[in-house]
Amino acid sequence: MAVEKTLILLKPDCVQRRLMGEVISRFEQKGLNLIALKMLKVTPALAKEHYAEHVQKPFYPALEKFITASPIVAIVVEGLEAIRVIREMLGATSGLKAAPGTIRGDYSSSRQMNLVHASDGPEAAAREVALYFKPDELHSYSPTLTPWFKADDE
């Protein structure tokens, strides 16, 4: 099992709806480590870089307007298989389709305003972490409670 880093964005709807603490709590309670965190306003240029694969899609103009409308929080989360684990914690892209118990399933009723972004694979994670953070802004650590979250050989 690999320890992975993944990029999380708490999107403008998450910040405005005061759901930041709720989402961060879920990651912490799962035993994942937050190793970098900042609030920022996404510029149109950063939006185009981050969502490069969606720039040509019909929904992109609305997506850029939404993601640049209000501050977001960028977070690097580290943990065992963190990329897959967090995607599963978020649920399907649309809050209307996401299963109950997932973050989007519990709090979102929208395809666009789906509260949280998470990298969808190792290459995206490396690229997206580097878009928002310099290497010296990442602070890996081993919490003293680690022995109560997993066995030594996991």
Ligand code: CMP
């Ligand atoms: P995210 O996981 O951040 O990746 C791309 C984002 O585009 C997605 O979450 C949604 O916010 C948005 N998105 C994806 N598909 C659609 C769509 N069909 N219509 C509008 N927004 C979309």
